[in-house]
Amino acid sequence: MMICIVIPHYDHVPQFHAILPKLVAHQMPLIVVDDGSSEESFTALRRLLDEYANEATLIRQELNRGKGGAVMTGLRAAHKAGFTHALQLDADGQHDTSAIEGFRREAEKNPSYLICGEPKFADDISKLRFFARFITLWFCWLESLSTQIRDAMCGLRVYPLESVVEIIDNNRLGQRMAFDSEILVRAVWDNIPLKFIPVNVRYPEGGKSHFRYLRDNIEISWMHTRLITGMLLRLPALLRRRRVANKKRAPR
Numbered sequence: 001m002m003i004c005i006v007i008p009h010y011d012h013v014p015q016f017h018a019i020l021p022k023l024v025a026h027q028m029p030l031i032v033v034d035d036g037s038s039e040e041s042f043t044a045l046r047r048l049l050d051e052y053a054n055e056a057t058l059i060r061q062e063l064n065r066g067k068g069g070a071v072m073t074g075l076r077a078a079h080k081a082g083f084t085h086a087l088q089l090d091a092d093g094q095h096d097t098s099a100i101e102g103f104r105r106e107a108e109k110n111p112s113y114l115i116c117g118e119p120k121f122a123d124d125i126s127k128l129r130f131f132a133r134f135i136t137l138w139f140c141w142l143e144s145l146s147t148q149i150r151d152a153m154c155g156l157r158v159y160p161l162e163s164v165v166e167i168i169d170n171n172r173l174g175q176r177m178a179f180d181s182e183i184l185v186r187a188v189w190d191n192i193p194l195k196f197i198p199v200n201v202r203y204p205e206g207g208k209s210h211f212r213y214l215r216d217n218i219e220i221s222w223m224h225t226r227l228i229t230g231m232l233l234r235l236p237a238l239l240r241r242r243r244v245a246n247k248k249r250a251p252r
């Protein structure tokens with residue numbers, strides 16, 4: 001297994017600063033994709049990498065495309081560089097980086113799996129966010145016709161690159177916040193096995209989210225419309241697969 005870390009970054013320098021030394025300690029090659037941050041923020045990001053991780057690869061997208069666009073750029077770059085797996089982590093410092101070692105071990109044991117964080121939230125998450133996440137999860141169950149997906153939005157995952165880059169190259173996936181959910185539903189459709197690992201996620205006071213309620217929710221709604229259509233087109237195959245899985249589970 002050849003694994004690297006991929007970080008999508010958009011104006012999150014102070015938050016990224018707080019986790020970068022901990023990431024570097026894992027001694028995995030680092031690919032950071034800056035998604036059209038301001039010049040000031042990009043310069044600060046470059047300085048930060050020079051200070052803590054001068055072997056990191058920094059890719060700059062001049063125009064902001066969204067988290068999904070940045071992650072896809074990072075995954076393609078990692079694949080092209082010969083990595084077999086990419087651990088994707090958000091730059092906003094919300095995820096407990098001590099979970100990373102467990103993700104790497106799990107990927108080593110199960111190289112074909114897409115390994116996802118299953119967030120354990122503290123009291124600092126807003127009720128609205130919590131509820132919105134559940135609605136998205138429910139749609140993913142419907143679209144994948146299974147309950148394999150236990151969280152659809154966590155920003156800590158390990159992607160097996162061969163199979164995942166094939167999905168992103170052959171489909172037009174959501175470029176913004178839709179990506180995190182869409183890639184999981186498509187992974188289930190393509191029979192890529194999923195595994196979920198609990199990870200502590202915080203919403204610290206003064207933390208910075210770029211989630212834009214109107215724009216991102218419109219994108220997410222459009223994604224669900226496309227995925228429900230996709231599910232209906234695959235309905236016979238998905239139902240057949242469910243029947244086989246249920247038979248395997250049924251007691252003799």
Ligand SMILES: Nc1nc2c(ncn2[C@@H]2O[C@H](COP(=O)(O)OP(=O)(O)OP(=O)(O)O)[C@@H](O)[C@H]2O)c(=O)[nH]1
Binds near residue numbers: 065177209
């Ligand atoms: N929101 C947003 N994030 C981006 C974009 N491009 C890259 N990112 C990165 O994607 C990651 C997730 O961004 P957040 O704004 O925290 O979004 P989120 O974690 O889904 O939403 P919250 O639950 O509010 O934190 C961070 O590492 C961002 O720096 C973008 O255009 N918009």
Ligand SMILES: [Mg+2]
Binds near residue numbers: 090092094155209
């Ligand atoms: Mg976040």
